[in-house]
Amino acid sequence: MNATMADEILSFTVPTPFLVGPVNCFLIKGDAVTLVDTGPRTSRAKEVLVSQLKDHGFSLEDVDQVILTHHHPDHIGLAGLMREMGKNVLGHWKNDRWLEMKDSFLQEHEMFMRGIYQSAGVHDRFLHHVHDVKEYLSFTDRATCDVHLTEGDEVPGCKGWKVIETPGHAQSHISLLHEQTGTMIAGDHLIKNISSNPILEPPYNGEPNRPKPLLQQRESYYKTLELAPSFVYTGHGDPIEDVEVLIKDRLRQQEERAKKVGALLKQEPLTAFQVCQKLFPGIYKKQIGLTLSETIGQLDYLQSEGMITQVKSGEVDLYRHQ
Numbered sequence: 001m002n003a004t005m006a007d008e009i010l011s012f013t014v015p016t017p018f019l020v021g022p023v024n025c026f027l028i029k030g031d032a033v034t035l036v037d038t039g040p041r042t043s044r045a046k047e048v049l050v051s052q053l054k055d056h057g058f059s060l061e062d063v064d065q066v067i068l069t070h071h072h073p074d075h076i077g078l079a080g081l082m083r084e085m086g087k088n089v090l091g092h093w094k095n096d097r098w099l100e101m102k103d104s105f106l107q108e109h110e111m112f113m114r115g116i117y118q119s120a121g122v123h124d125r126f127l128h129h130v131h132d133v134k135e136y137l138s139f140t141d142r143a144t145c146d147v148h149l150t151e152g153d154e155v156p157g158c159k160g161w162k163v164i165e166t167p168g169h170a171q172s173h174i175s176l177l178h179e180q181t182g183t184m185i186a187g188d189h190l191i192k193n194i195s196s197n198p199i200l201e202p203p204y205n206g207e208p209n210r211p212k213p214l215l216q217q218r219e220s221y222y223k224t225l226e227l228a229p230s231f232v233y234t235g236h237g238d239p240i241e242d243v244e245v246l247i248k249d250r251l252r253q254q255e256e257r258a259k260k261v262g263a264l265l266k267q268e269p270l271t272a273f274q275v276c277q278k279l280f281p282g283i284y285k286k287q288i289g290l291t292l293s294e295t296i297g298q299l300d301y302l303q304s305e306g307m308i309t310q311v312k313s314g315e316v317d318l319y320r321h322q
């Protein structure tokens, strides 16, 4: 890694109450002192963040602005607090509905998930999970983005850092790239030891169709391959140095899983829930949201490759091999 970058970036590890474990937050010491991601809204996370900042001679007051890589609570929990302290919050506009947490959006989200569960043929006993998002959001404060960042923007106050849109894990996801040194802060777009899930979200702006997060994730991977960063700070765990190897691995693993789904559908037409049960036996009972998102992602992929078709059977969608 370039020595100048090491001087410019501090990395903190903050505990979360989530399965994924601790989250990484970063401080870019540019013209503006910029905190990238905040950790969840828990007193323990705040305590740890403050104490790690202090170890490096900084306090929360010294932070000029906060950038959000994406809207998940382990990354944005203290955005509301930072705004109350007068700091600007920067992020993609697709964070807004999650930061604002309006009742109308929570209802829209619930309706969307209900529709997904219904057409996937999910068993009724899992239906209460359509409310999971509310518990999840209890680890964040209401906030808003003061500045919207989009593809190609230079990060204000951070000379040489560019915004790269990397949707897939979240619709709002951005990564930050320092082109000159090839250093990237990738949030959960790339994680070294686990492959980050493509997660289903309702469409934006009343669009008729939902986004296809696994296809977006693949595009974001290809885009990153082209940008060829040499050192990637990630949202969880260690940084990545063999970026190309890791991305190609992720693409291959996904294609292998898709092959498995294709083989299942060759035997018989199945609903998304049936595929999910076969793909994630046991696990699906504990993590229906994530496993179903991943499964539907694989089905989107196979459909985009023209390998399977989707037909309505009553309320439910059946997938069959071509």
Ligand SMILES: [Zn+2]
Residues within 6 Å of the ligand: 020, 023, 072, 074, 075, 188, 235, 236
């Ligand atoms: Zn995360």
